[in-house]
Amino acid sequence: xxxxxxxxLLGHGTVGGAFAVSLPRHADRIERVTGLRPVLSGIVxxxxxxxxxxxxxxxxxxxxIGGIEPARTYVVRAIEAGRHVxxxxxxxxxxxxxxxxxxxRTQGVQLRFEGAVxxxxxxxxxxxxxxxxxxxxxxxxxVNGTTNFILSEMATKGVAYxxxxxxxxxxxxxxxxxxxxVDGSDAAAxxxxxxxxAFDTPVHFDQVRxxxxxxxxxxxxxxxxxxxxxxxxxxxxxxxxxxxxxxxxPAFLYGRHPLASINGPFNAVTVESDxxxxxxxxxxxxxGPQTASAVLGDVISAMIPPASTPATSERLExxxxxxxxxxxxxxxxxxxxxxxxxxQVLARHEVSVKSVVQKGLGDQARLVMVVHPxxxxxxxxxxxxxxxxxxxxxxxxxxxxxxxxxx
Amino acid sequence: xxxxxxxxLLGHGTVGGAFAVSLPRHADRIERVTGLRPVLSGIVxxxxxxxxxxxxxxxxxxxxIGGIEPARTYVVRAIEAGRHVxxxxxxxxxxxxxxxxxxxRTQGVQLRFEGAVxxxxxxxxxxxxxxxxxxxxxxxxxVNGTTNFILSEMATKGVAYxxxxxxxxxxxxxxxxxxxxVDGSDAAAxxxxxxxxAFDTPVHFDQVRxxxxxxxxxxxxxxxxxxxxxxxxxxxxxxxxxxxxxxxxPAFLYGRHPLASINGPFNAVTVESDxxxxxxxxxxxxxGPQTASAVLGDVISAMIPPASTPATSERLExxxxxxxxxxxxxxxxxxxxxxxxxxQVLARHEVSVKSVVQKGLGDQARLVMVVHPxxxxxxxxxxxxxxxxxxxxxxxxxxxxxxxxxx
Numbered sequence: 116x117x118x119x120x121x122x123x124l125l126g127h128g129t130v131g132g133a134f135a136v137s138l139p140r141h142a143d144r145i146e147r148v149t150g151l152r153p154v155l156s157g158i159v160x161x162x163x164x165x166x167x168x169x170x171x172x173x174x175x176x177x178x179x180i181g182g183i184e185p186a187r188t189y190v191v192r193a194i195e196a197g198r199h200v201x202x203x204x205x206x207x208x209x210x211x212x213x214x215x216x217x218x219x220r221t222q223g224v225q226l227r228f229e230g231a232v233x234x235x236x237x238x239x240x241x242x243x244x245x246x247x248x249x250x251x252x253x254x255x256x257x258v259n260g261t262t263n264f265i266l267s268e269m270a271t272k273g274v275a276y277x278x279x280x281x282x283x284x285x286x287x288x289x290x291x292x293x294x295x296x297v298d299g300s301d302a303a304a305x306x307x308x309x310x311x312x313a314f315d316t317p318v319h320f321d322q323v324r325x326x327x328x329x330x331x332x333x334x335x336x337x338x339x340x341x342x343x344x345x346x347x348x349x350x351x352x353x354x355x356x357x358x359x360x361x362x363x364x365p366a367f368l369y370g371r372h373p374l375a376s377i378n379g380p381f382n383a384v385t386v387e388s389d390x391x392x393x394x395x396x397x398x399x400x401x402x403g404p405q406t407a408s409a410v411l412g413d414v415i416s417a418m419i420p421p422a423s424t425p426a427t428s429e430r431l432e433x434x435x436x437x438x439x440x441x442x443x444x445x446x447x448x449x450x451x452x453x454x455x456x457x458x459q460v461l462a463r464h465e466v467s468v469k470s471v472v473q474k475g476l477g478d479q480a481r482l483v484m485v486v487h488p489x490x491x492x493x494x495x496x497x498x499x500x501x502x503x504x505x506x507x508x509x510x511x512x513x514x515x516x517x518x519x520x521x522x
Numbered sequence: 523x524x525x526x527x528x529x530x531l532l533g534h535g536t537v538g539g540a541f542a543v544s545l546p547r548h549a550d551r552i553e554r555v556t557g558l559r560p561v562l563s564g565i566v567x568x569x570x571x572x573x574x575x576x577x578x579x580x581x582x583x584x585x586x587i588g589g590i591e592p593a594r595t596y597v598v599r600a601i602e603a604g605r606h607v608x609x610x611x612x613x614x615x616x617x618x619x620x621x622x623x624x625x626x627r628t629q630g631v632q633l634r635f636e637g638a639v640x641x642x643x644x645x646x647x648x649x650x651x652x653x654x655x656x657x658x659x660x661x662x663x664x665v666n667g668t669t670n671f672i673l674s675e676m677a678t679k680g681v682a683y684x685x686x687x688x689x690x691x692x693x694x695x696x697x698x699x700x701x702x703x704v705d706g707s708d709a710a711a712x713x714x715x716x717x718x719x720a721f722d723t724p725v726h727f728d729q730v731r732x733x734x735x736x737x738x739x740x741x742x743x744x745x746x747x748x749x750x751x752x753x754x755x756x757x758x759x760x761x762x763x764x765x766x767x768x769x770x771x772p773a774f775l776y777g778r779h780p781l782a783s784i785n786g787p788f789n790a791v792t793v794e795s796d797x798x799x800x801x802x803x804x805x806x807x808x809x810g811p812q813t814a815s816a817v818l819g820d821v822i823s824a825m826i827p828p829a830s831t832p833a834t835s836e837r838l839e840x841x842x843x844x845x846x847x848x849x850x851x852x853x854x855x856x857x858x859x860x861x862x863x864x865x866q867v868l869a870r871h872e873v874s875v876k877s878v879v880q881k882g883l884g885d886q887a888r889l890v891m892v893v894h895p896x897x898x899x900x901x902x903x904x905x906x907x908x909x910x911x912x913x914x915x916x917x918x919x920x921x922x923x924x925x926x927x928x929x
Contacts, residue, residue, distance in 0.1 A: 141655060144657075145654075147722070148654070216833075235798045237648045237652035240644075241644045244647060248548060248814075248815050248816075248817070248819040248822055249642075249815045249819070314838060315551075322840045330919075332851075334851075335849070338849075346921065355841045357838070358840065359838040360842070362844070365921050368923075390815045391806065392809075394805035398798065399798065402799075405798050407655075407797075409652065411654075412651060414655065415651075427724050429723040431723040432764070435731065437769070439773075442742070442749070442774055444742055483749075514772050515756075515774070516751065517662070517775050517776075517779060
């Protein structure tokens with residue numbers, strides 16, 4: 116039996132509830148990797164439970180209550196008691212980050228907050244650690260999934276802002292009171308945190324200028340599309356003349372911009388620097404399980420010694436014969452029945468054709484097709500047999516096709 | 523004066539040379555952030571310098587010699603001597619990773635290797651730390667910039683493989699001997715490392731099946747484009763029936779796949795999991811300064827206590843009036859001279875028009891334009907004056923446009 120690592124949870128809403136489910140589900144694997152067994156030592160909410168008792172029996176406090184108070188008091192008390200703290204609270208950090216980070220340094224405990232910005236997209240850790248060796252010039256981010264979903268709906272379906280918002284609420288991407296999302300203030304809090312980390316300078320929420328998307332008209336999106344532009348709610352933090360600008364506003368992007376392809380409730384952040392060119396990260400920006408996963412990553416980091424690669428905890432068999440879809444290019448004689456002959460061979464090997472086009476005539480005749488996923492050994496058997504057909508003018512050419520599994 | 527943190531460098535090629543320039547350039551900032559002053563304690567190459575002497579006077583060894591030997595011996599000896607090690611050596615880790623990670627755990631030192639896969643794209647740290655709380659199902663990666671550049675050239679210019687390779691060599695994206703890049707073995711070594719971290723299971727280079735791109739024909743790319751497909755060299759590591767498949771091969775992607783838009787010498791990795799949906803990271807996959815930046819990030823991480831947010835080291839002024847390009851939508855009376863009137867007002871406020879279209883007639887007449895970047899205060903002055911013009915039928919509507927600054 117490994118020693119316990121006791122995790123006390125504050126808050127039991129969407130993210131807190133998902134975290135409470137996720138921690139025990141991953142406990143075996145975390146124990147194998149860290150040598151410590153994570154246990155949920157208790158849950159305290161705004162209305163139930165004693166924080167004092169929870170603190171007493173926890174090695175680390177996860178704060179998912181949100182808002183300034185009582186979250187701030189709890190976090191301060193946990194740090195003062197020498198406990199590590201993991202939080203996803205953007206309001207708290209964009210208003211009181213400096214005092215909390217200072218306190219954590221003084222007490223020698225960890226204060227981690229990956230879940231506070233862009234959910235599971237690891238932008239906090241990347242700015243704090245991976246890019247610590249780069250001088251950052253600019254950050255652009257889509258850091259609010261609700262507004263990105265609404266703008267995507269307006270652009271693709273031509274619906275008005277109010278209808279897109281209602282759809283977002285129906286799907287759970289927007290809350291009953293969406294004010295902080297749609298007026299830009301949620302994104303502003305997140306950009307304050309990113310700017311603080313990227314530029315090593317104090318940035319308070321009140322210093323971020325922001326605009327929302329309520330005033331956007333469907334015909335603006337339509338006209339702009341003619342100009343090759345798509346609309347996003349963009350957060351920007353950039354050096355300007357030795358100073359810093361941090362702002363959030365709707366902005367049109369050209370199609371080639373790395374953020375132009377981020378649609379629906381996804382988030383993405385692009386970090387620019389002369390030395391690194393640019394690094395872009397994207398993924399789901401919200402959602403209980405996703406944000407809980409970021410929180411759990413922070414908890415595990417607090418349990419593992421820095422930059423240790425734990426011993427392997429699995430010994431998976433390496434599989435060689437896998438399923439793939441294929442593109443298949445055949446140079447064939449231009450005579451009747453060729454397609455039927457080829458199709459029979461494919462069918463005998465359980466290879467199913469998804470689409471096929473015939474190109475050219477005479478010596479230039481080609482069959483170009485895409486087949487559905489099939490075990491590679493079966494596909495190889497089929498193409499070996501096709502290669503022997505008298506109608507073939509050159510060896511078959513095959514290239515794998517990745518199936519669409521993405522949203 | 524802060525205490526010194528002595529960094530010994532092995533290797534002085536493209537990445538080593540860039541690192542030797544980068545470390546002193548960032549020394550002041552690193553000292554402010556970490557409280558330690560990083561100094562380059564010496565450089566040893568295959569042909570010059572004494573490793574024993576370098577080890578004696580270093581707190582951390584950066585290994586950028588590459589290949590298995592003498593890199594392996596040096597790394598083992600550094601760890602045994604209790605020194606932290608940062609390396610970018612994919613061959614070494616894909617062949618001897620387990621023994622080195624085990625040794626580092628035993629000795630209680632850090633062995634970091636972000637630069638070994640995808641350059642500055644922070645995929646190692648994200649797998650090891652951010653996503654430690656997720657059960658990963660699959661990784662797809664474009665982890666070789668040389669081949670991605672060649673395939674991009676073939677697709678966009680219709681040139682043959684040999685010509686695209688020559689262009690890659692001319693631009694410095696491919697080495698004189700490109701064998702390991704184009705035959706897929708470089709990508710295979712990287713996928714072995716990623717699979718080891720994602721699935722907690724031992725993965726040796728020899729267990730990765732790989733194919734290269736030498737046999738790809740331009741007309742395959744052309745036919746496939748008709749089917750909506752683009753070609754990439756894709757590394758895959760995925761759970762299959764309780765086992766693991768790790769492989770590298772050319773594969774067609776549909777346009778909506780998150781890796782489909784990764785062009786030129788860039789790298790990208792997509793990590794999939796039920797809990798997190800998917801996270802994608804992209805950026806420059808090679809290049810001296812870029813990879814050196816990843817190495818420097820690892821060095822700084824070794825210097826900072828875990829998850830400490832250092833005190834701010836700057837106090838940048840917050841800038842409010844910034845330059846932006848704008849989309850401007852005007853509902854105007856449909857009469858002669860309207861455009862001239864509007865243009866005069868814009869010009870007086872130094873707002874320069876990039877493109878303008880006139881839409882509709884009569885009551886539906888619109889001027890829709892994009893203007894070049896201008897201080898927002900000047901643009902606001904211009905639109906305030908335009909709003910007062912007698913030809914205006916509704917208040918002007920303005921939305922910012924992000925200029926194209928990206929490759």
